[in-house]
């Protein structure tokens with residue numbers, strides 16, 4: 001009975017480890033240190049573009065990555081050159097130079113927050129066009145409530161500029177470090193089923209986009225698209241393959257206030273509430289904690305500007321933390337996620353949410369302290385946050401956003417997929433069945449604040465959501481070492497495959513691991529219209545890369561099939577070699593969704 005014996009030994013080990021963890025908590029006071037050791041000074045944000053050569057015209061011999069320093073396939077992206085245009089004229093010249101040379105180009109932004117390999121130009125000798133200095137306000141038309149900004153403007157600046165004119169962008173992603181060009185390109189959103197919904201691209205009423213052109217037109221042109229231009233449905237969500245968005249005009253609203261309250265309930269009726277919550281509250285969202293069988297409902301509504309309150313949102317997860325804090329948390333995380341220690345992992349899983357709830361997510365009623373719900377405040381102080389991007393003095397200890405690669409800290413996977421509103425109740429019920437089989441298998445997710453649910457409306461954008469949906473976001477541990485096993489990875493994999501394949505969910509363009517994009521383009525009924533515009537704007541595919549061709553179904557597959565690929569989320573396993581048979585992990589059907597194929601320890 002060697003196996004039973006091993007299990008018993010493992011249990012004994014587990015108890016010992018759990019005691020060890022408790023000891024750690026008690027003595028060192030680092031429970032979820034990531035949230036407990038804030039820093040006082042921070043460091044300039046990480047640079048995703050690194051070049052070793054260069055002259056006055058730009059930099060050469062470059063590598064490009066994202067703000068976590070790692071694409072899902074862990075390859076290093078190379079580019080021959082990086083340019084930093086400061087005006088639209090310089091931008092046109094940059095595109096023309098690449099087009100004349102029949103090269104490849106890609107826009108990279110200030111921080112490049114997409115997890116997927118979107119920022120990498122095709123081939124190995126392409127040109128990176130940074131929009132870093134294209135971040136100015138072009139025009140504010142208060143009367144018509146229109147704001148025109150350059151494509152590289154960071155969301156936090158956009159929100160501030162609008163507020164200074166008494167205007168509000170009604171919906172946005174929750175993280176303010178994104179650029180307007182990047183967040184549009186990936187269809188980024190907040191949470192709402194009201195009006196036009198939560199995706200920023202729904203509020204675009206004009207654009208200027210620089211595309212390649214024939215030699216007779218100087219190799220590059222600026223195309224100006226007004227509100228009624230049919231191509232706007234392609235350029236609003238473009239994955240960056242149509243050219244460079246130079247300017248965007250957004251339709252804003254008069255400034256308003258919001259009233260936010262978080263309510264925790266048990267999850268027994270959640271399959272029903274998930275389809276109605278978004279109809280009840282304009283900015284409602286939900287955080288599901290499957291292990292604790294709880295749901296945190298965000299009850300968030302528009303209120304009159306005359307309502308009292310100067311609430312502020314400075315989300316705890318988007319603040320800056322010190323290097324020792326982040327490193328300690330990571331050590332603990334690595335141990336919890338890679339070792340066979342369910343008891344300890346589940347114990348620790350409660351801490352982040354406990355901490356977050358105790359500190360009201362980082363909300364305050366007046367910009368300083370939290371005194372109770374509801375928090376009432378102006379839209380621009382509530383809609384998004386990101387204080388880890390603030391300029392600080394730069395202390396002795398490096399401090400930055402927790403995922404900054406220089407901290408060697410929080411590397412994680414971020415999956416986001418949208419299930420149609422009509423199907424989400426059945427999906428939730430299925431996941432509850434999976435949870436009931438072994439609730440402790442969900443502790444890893446729960447330690448990263450569970451399953452986050454937001455509402456997004458159907459869009460006319462060709463690469464936007466085809467139907468009203470609930471977008472589910474999960475964050476989970478990712479090792480710095482390729483092929484490292486995670487405990488209960490099969491449950492996450494089954495949940496993702498169930499969403500994508502049984503319920504036809506659509507992956508967020510800027511999140512997810514490779515396998516999620518297999519066949520995804522077939523879920524967009526108007527994808528062919530997008531490709532038609534792409535062939536007109538960029539017939540030579542200058543702005544296309546291997547990755548964009550794979551996800552758009554132009555050429556190749558986003559899955560990478562090789563030994564161990566399912567462990568890294570690069571493929572869905574179809575044979576044991578895609579898992580780690582030598583470490584005891586084999587390819588098996590899912591527990592609830594039998595058509596799933598996941599790596600299971602047997």
Ligand SMILES: Cc1cc2nc3c(=O)[nH]c(=O)nc-3n(C[C@H](O)[C@H](O)[C@H](O)COP(=O)(O)OP(=O)(O)OC[C@H]3O[C@@H](n4cnc5c(N)ncnc54)[C@H](O)[C@@H]3O)c2cc1C
Pocket residue numbers: 106107108109110111112113114115118119131151152172173174175177178179180181182183184185186187188189190239240241243244245246510511
């Ligand atoms: C902490 C965090 C929180 C997040 N929160 C949310 C959220 O609440 N909601 C949500 O939907 N998503 C969220 N995301 C995901 C995010 O929206 C996407 O990854 C987004 O695309 C990143 O924007 P970026 O400016 O960093 O663009 P990048 O990742 O640099 O670029 C994305 C793509 O857009 C292209 N591109 C960028 N600018 C231009 C331009 N001017 N012209 C043409 N192409 C361009 C790039 O070439 C690339 O292909 C979050 C991500 C992080 C890291």
Ligand SMILES: *[C@@H]1O[C@H](CO)[C@@H](O)[C@H](O)[C@H]1NC(C)=O
Pocket residue numbers: 052053061063
């Ligand atoms: C290009 O950069 C790589 C590192 O990314 C370096 O090893 C190499 O020497 C550089 N080549 C030149 C010509 O600078």
Ligand SMILES: *[C@@H]1O[C@H](CO)[C@@H](O)[C@H](O)[C@H]1NC(C)=O
Pocket residue numbers: 110132133135136137157
């Ligand atoms: C543009 O970005 C730079 C940093 O990259 C910043 O210093 C500057 O304030 C930004 N400008 C605007 C108008 O936001």
